Structure formats: structure tokens, C-alpha cells
Amino acid sequence: MLVHPTYRSARRALRLRPLLRFLALLVWPLVLVSCSPSGEGAASASKAQPHGPIRIVATTGMLADAARAIGGEQASVQALMGPGVDPHYYKASQGDIARLRNADLVVHNGLHLEGRMQDVLEALGRSKPVFALSDGLPEARLRLVGDAAGSKVYDPHVWFDVQLWSTGIRHLADVFGQAFPEYNETFQNNATAYLGELERLDQNLRKTYATVPEANRVLVTSHDAFSYFGQAYGFDVRGLQGVSTVSEVSLRDLANLVDTLVTRQIPAVFVESSVSPRTIQSLVEGCRQKGWEIAIGGELFSDAMGDAGTPEGRYTGMLEHNARLIVEGLGGQWNAADGASADARALPKTHSAS
Ligand SMILES: [Zn+2]
Numbered sequence: 056m057l058v059h060p061t062y063r064s065a066r067r068a069l070r071l072r073p074l075l076r077f078l079a080l081l082v083w084p085l086v087l088v089s090c091s092p093s094g095e096g097a098a099s100a101s102k103a104q105p106h107g108p109i110r111i112v113a114t115t116g117m118l119a120d121a122a123r124a125i126g127g128e129q130a131s132v133q134a135l136m137g138p139g140v141d142p143h144y145y146k147a148s149q150g151d152i153a154r155l156r157n158a159d160l161v162v163h164n165g166l167h168l169e170g171r172m173q174d175v176l177e178a179l180g181r182s183k184p185v186f187a188l189s190d191g192l193p194e195a196r197l198r199l200v201g202d203a204a205g206s207k208v209y210d211p212h213v214w215f216d217v218q219l220w221s222t223g224i225r226h227l228a229d230v231f232g233q234a235f236p237e238y239n240e241t242f243q244n245n246a247t248a249y250l251g252e253l254e255r256l257d258q259n260l261r262k263t264y265a266t267v268p269e270a271n272r273v274l275v276t277s278h279d280a281f282s283y284f285g286q287a288y289g290f291d292v293r294g295l296q297g298v299s300t301v302s303e304v305s306l307r308d309l310a311n312l313v314d315t316l317v318t319r320q321i322p323a324v325f326v327e328s329s330v331s332p333r334t335i336q337s338l339v340e341g342c343r344q345k346g347w348e349i350a351i352g353g354e355l356f357s358d359a360m361g362d363a364g365t366p367e368g369r370y371t372g373m374l375e376h377n378a379r380l381i382v383e384g385l386g387g388q389w390n391a392a393d394g395a396s397a398d399a400r401a402l403p404k405t406h407s408a409s
Pocket of ligand 1: 143212278279280299300357358
């Protein structure tokens with residue numbers, strides 16, 4: 056089992072986090088009431104937004120998309136990690152720290168996806184609401200991938216199971232509403248509309264993936280980001296690296312995967328937008344040496360979305376892009392009408408800040 060170095064502090068963090076979160080929830084309303092002039096960040100989160108929309112900072116693009124949908128016109132949302140950024144390696148820059156300090160509310164994935172931002176997020180949680188989407192997910196639905204010094208480590212790539220991700224989004228709407236009760240009803244209504252969009256997406260994805268011949272339902276990518284996808288949509292998923300890109304690929308794993316691909320005559324493997332394509336290229340070369348020409352089926356979005364303003368710069372568009380490449384690469388049928396629901400293309404009306 057591959058456990059990368061940022062999981063070293065997992066045990067301590069897992070033990071402390073619930074307590075810190077609980078304390079933070081207790082303390083920050085008091086901070087707001089006392090409203091000391093020095094408590095700039097926390098104080099600004101109160102008082103019915105004299106400064107305008109609620110400033111939300113999300114770590115990943117997928118979370119920012121959800122926060123924009125929930126917050127609607129009441130929120131201004133920024134994502135720290137842009138297109139092509141690998142969250143497993145990501146460290147908060149000075150600019151990020153300033154944005155986080157300035158935020159009224161912070162959203163992260165949790166489950167150690169943002170492994171190198173753990174301390175920053177914990178510290179922020181003492182002065183303002185900091186929420187992890189994964190805190191709203193039932194433990195039984197999470198994929199256990201290891202044990203770091205006695206603490207359970209779960210696969211953080213929960214956005215690839217649309218139904219599971221939707222559960223987390225309802226949780227975000229609830230906690231946003233607790234943080235800003237005056238907008239609770241709006242948040243709940245906005246979330247309901249967004250979740251309707253995601254339900255249609257999920258149904259379309261199921262239909263689309265079902266067109267891939269069963270023998271070809273093997274998805275090989277750079278790192279193990281797609282296991283929730285595999286569980287949800289019926290694919291055998293193999294990543295060259297572990298659930299974190301921080302882990303190394305062993306030559307034996309590479310050779311085993313080459314054997315699988317050649318034996319099962321899988322037509323394509325995939326690279327990822329946020330991970331170097333180097334290891335996938337060595338896989339293609341390995342197959343070639345054994346007489347099996349395997350294609351690179353294109354670049355999937357794994358841990359980051361596409362450019363803002365493009366369909367892939369939204370969660371729905373990101374998943375549809377992946378679906379098109381996967382079904383085309385593995386011998387299924389892509390039906391554009393099934394994929395992109397027209398309403399999924401329009402950006403929600405919001406004070407979008409990034
Ligand atoms: Zn990842």
C-alpha cells in the first residue's frame with residue numbers, strides 16, 4: 056500500500072481535527088459577537104455582509120463550482136488551485152494565505168487531498184468557518200486505502216462518484232446555512248437546483264458508460280484517482296501511481312500493468328491534466344515491445360478542472376469531457392445529446408471572482 060509522506064501527520068491530524076473543528080464552531084460566533092478590531096477576518100464574516108457578497112475561498116475548482124452554485128448571488132467564490140494544478144503537492148502561496156485570511160468562509164475537500172495545506176487549514180479553523188466536503192460523507196461510502204500509524208486513510212477523489220459528491224454538496228449547503236443563517240433558505244434552494252443538474256449528469260454518464268463493451272471496461276491512468284468512478288460506473292480501474300501523486304511507480308507495477316493490457320487487449324490508456332504523462336508513455340512503450348499497439352486516449356481531468364469559461368471549467372463539463380474520451384477510447388458510443396445537458400453549460404449567476 057502506497058502511503059505518501061504527507062500522510063505522516065495523518066494520525067495526529069485525524070485525532071485533532073474533529074476536536075479543533077468542534078472548538079472552532081464554538082468559538083467563532085463568540086469572536087464575531089465580541090468583534091474585536093484586531094480580529095479582522097472573523098469580524099467581517101458577521102454583520103449581514105456590509106461588505107457585499109460572502110467571500111468564499113475553495114481549494115479546488117470542483118469545490119469552487121459547488122460553492123458558486125450554493126452561494127449564488129450571495130457569494131463571491133475563489134478557487135486557490137487552477138487548471139492543471141496537482142492538489143497532492145500544493146502548498147499555499149503568500150497570495151493564497153492573504154486570500155484565506157480575507158475569506159468569510161473556506162471550503163476544502165478533506166481526506167488529506169490538500170495534504171500540504173493541512174496546518175494552514177487547521178489554523179484558519181480557529182478564527183473562521185472552515186468546512187470539508189468530505190465531513191458530510193458516510194464513512195461506509197469511503198474507500199479505505201491504508202493505515203497511517205494506526206489511523207485510517209481514505210481515498211480523497213470523491214468527486215468522481217456524482218452521487219457521493221452530491222451527498223457532500225448537501226452537507227456544504229447545510230453548514231453554509233449554519234454559518235450564515237440569514238441565507239440558509241437561499242442556499243438550500245440553490246443546492247437543490249444544482250443537485251438536480253448533477254442527478255441528470257449522473258444518469259447520462261451511466262447511459263454513456265454502459266455503451267463500452269464489458270471486456271474493455273478497464274481504465275488505466277497516471278495515478279489512482281478514478282476508483283470511486285470505477286465503483287460507481289462499473290470499470291476496473293488501475294492507476295500507475297497510488298492515490299497520491301507523491302508516491303513512486305515501481306517497475307514491477309509497470310510490468311504487471313503492461314501484461315494486463317496486452318492480455319486483455321485494452322485499446323487505450325489515458326493521461327491526466329494535472330499529472331506528468333511520463334509514466335503513461337512508458338506503459339505504451341512496454342505494450343509496444345510486446346506487440347500490442349495501445350493508444351493514448353487523451354487527457355482526462357482528474358484532480359483539477361479545465362480553463363475557466365470553457366465547459367470543462369465546470370464540474371459537469373469536466374465529467375462529460377472525461378466520459379467522451381473514455382467511451383471513444385474504449386470502444387463505446389458517445390452521444391453528445393446524452394452528455395451535455397444544455398443547462399449544464401451556462402454559468403450560474405454569481406459574483407464569480409476567479
Ligand atoms: Zn489525486
